[in-house]
Amino acid sequence: MEVFLQQLINGITLGSIYGLIAIGYTMVFGIIGMVNFAHGDVFMTSAFIALIFLLVLTTVLGMSSMILALIIVMVIAMVLTSLMSWAIERVAYRPLRGSFRLAPLISAIGMSIVLSNFVQVAQGPRNKPIPPMLSGGIEVMNSNNFAVTLSYKQILIWVVTAVLLAGFWYLVQKTSLGRAQRACEQDRKMAALLGVNVDRTISLTFVMGAALAAVAGTLFLAYYGVVNFSDGFVPGVKAFTAAVLGGIGSLPGAVIGGLLIGLIETFWSGYFSIDYKDVAAFSILAIVLIFMPQGLLGRPEVEKV
Amino acid sequence: MADAIAKRHGPDMSAAVKDALLSGLIALGLFGPLVGLRTEQNMRNELVVQGRWGLLASVIGVIVVGRFLLLTLVWPAMAARKERAGPASETPSAVRQAVSRWFAPTSLVFLFLYPVIIVSLLGFQGSLKWVDNFGIQILIYVMLGWGLNIVVGLAGLLDLGYVAFYAVGAYSYALLSSHFGLSFWILLPMAGIFAALWGILLGFPVLRLRGDYLAIVTLAFGEIIRLVLINWRELTNGSSGISSIPKITLFGIKFDASPDGFAKIMDLPISSAYYKIFLYYLILLLALLTAFVTIRLRKLPVGRAWEALREDEIACRSLGINTTNTKLTAFALGAMFAGFAGSFFAARQGFVSPESFTFMESAIIVAIVVLGGMGSMVGVALAAVAMIGGTELLRELAFLKTIFGDNFNPDQFRMLIFGLAMVGIMIWKPRGFVSSREPTIFLAERKTISGSLVKEGHG
Secondary structure (H helix, E strand, O other): HHHHHOOOOOOHHHHHHHHHHHHHHHHHHHHHHHOOOOOHHOOOOOOOHHHHHHHHHHHHHHOOOOOHHHHHHHHHHHHHHHHHHHHHHHHHHHHHHOOOOOOHHHHHHHHHHOOOOOOOHHOOOOOOOOOOOOOOOOEEEEEEEEEEEEHHHHHHHHHHHHHHHHHHHHHHHHOOOHHHHHHHHHHHHHHHHHOOOOHHHHHHHHHHHHHHHHHHHHHHHHHOOOOOOOOOOOHHHHHHHHHHHOOOOOOHHHHHHHHHHHHHHHHHHHHOOOOOOOOOHHHHHHHHHHOOOOOOOOOOOOOOO | OHHHHHHOOOOOOOHHHHHHHHHHHHHHHHHHHHHHHHEEEOOOOOOOEEHHHHHHHHHHHHHHHHHHHHHHHHHHHHHHHHHOOOOOOOOOOOHHHHHHHHHHHHHHHHHHHHHHHHHHHHHHHHHHHHHHHHHHHHHHHHHHHHHHHHHHHHOOOOOOOOHHHHHHHHHHHHHHHHHHHHOHHHHHHHHHHHHHHHHHHHHHHHHHOHHHHHHHHHHHHHHHHHHHHHHOOHHHHHHHHOOOOOOOOOOEOOOOOOEHHHHHOOOOOOOOOOHHHHHHHHHHHHHHHHHHHHHHHHOOOOHHHHHHHOOOOHHHHHOOOHHHHHHHHHHHOOOOOHHHOOOOOOHHHHHEOHHHHHHHHHHHHHHHHHOOOOOOHHHHHOOOOOOOHHHHHHHOOOHHHHHHHOOOOHHHHHHHHHHHHHHHHHOOOOOOOOOOOOOOOOOOOOOOOEEOOOOOOOO
């Protein structure tokens, strides 16, 4: 019971991070039908941006309040990562819109290689550890000498994720930008005819996805305390799995899928074998796609002749 | 209106300056933290940031000047040239047709003469690097590209986990030769068969999937195989890999310094170059086998069925083609050639580890196939030469150290440039290097058509 509860807490934390990344995949796929392969590396790069500004704030400027520093860093990372994602879309994807189907996918794979190797060249190949921050937590339960703790970092991740998702939900459901986005998702040509600026909407989709990935990157850095240039690929694929599991194109689906993947991963490593936890995640991806390609909340794809 | 003004007065200078400065500002945002501030561990293992403002300033300077030149010189010149050339026709010109006819035979002759040329120019010792790092390395990727071309280019099934079959081939040879002492010539077909079986095994569940979903599931399978290779330590020795894999022999003759080795029998001075040249011809023949089989199969019903499947799966099914068998044969044959290449790879390296079979390798092979122009054999070979040879060449740029200082290591930019080239080539030529195709079936007269008339498949 104690182990179960602890794994549940850990799983929700991990799942929140996956869910935040998964939204970027699901929105881009929904609007232009493309798997943005570079999204995982955008997430990794945002963690590096957060790392650099965290170091600047704490060691160079001598800021002592960790929470304040984290919030400032998160905002900076969101802005810069959005800018990066905007530039990537502009340079590598927009010229290929309307081209044949594989071209943007190859371009995205190329961009993913560029991002991870750029960070490797610019920041070095070694792990980047930061000193532990926000240590301590709340003891939820203590029996049989096994303390179930909910650490402050985990609370921070839960709160930030919940607040951002609520804000994001409002943005997509209630604002004109969200309406334009949903219109483009349904029929891009018709939306353009009705006066929606399609290019701008697609750019903003990339920007929003990247901003959420930057939040995930900052939280990832704060939670694990270490980041490496190769950290983009596996979380990226898992977040994509989450998006597919929830039903690609569906925003609540991405969050639910993220939580499920996080829970499955932590329970798998808690009860079975930690070595094969990635195998479990990849197997779920394959099984879901084979037996339930529309996911939990997605619409089935109908092929017309 | 604006265009007309721009034509009369040349490019708008003030707008170009503004645009260049804006891109400089964006570049500052993109590269400012990552290039300008480097995180390093100090003596107490704490991370500290170091400013690299000079480097940052030069990066941004290059971008601003580059953008300005693009706007004022390059793009207007390109637009003018396009205007003069008129609309591009769907059929390539006669010169191009002649080039494409003679290119393949000429390069084939060159490939057979390549080691001879290199040895006569540089001697046996000097030839090592050029035959091994360039010749063999490129030919392995040519072979993998041609193998994957069956799956992606002909059948239109996007496979992002192709490296898994390469790994199956490599580990089959590594394990069976070191445990049972079987020879390469027995294990080569066996590795191909094993890989083909895995191709069918992994092909079965994904038959219903199409497009990007298929790509992602194959990626997942590729990663699962790699993770199993890492974690099944009893069999595969985990991430430390299998070493001292036996070398290939030629009719029982070993390529070493022993009394009955190749050098002693032929009465030649001892050198490792003979083995490399032998390996070169072996992989050349294997690659040509792949090409030969592909070309022949395109004329058989199964090859026609692949191409029909790529063009329209529903029409294909309604005409009575068994799409299950068609897809599975494509997977199996593609996997078989990867298995051949894998066993050759294991024998050549003498060492295999899961590190050689990452997703990056799959991405490189897919990139070669797509950049070459899917379905075009010559294009795939050209792309392999350009991408693999080009990145290998970067290892040779040691002279740059004299310009940028001793800490400058051109090797680390290899994959960065590879990725940039992938993006750049896709934008420049979305249909790949060779953008014309020879249709397999034609009415009355064979003529080359544009690649954009060929579908890329949905499945």
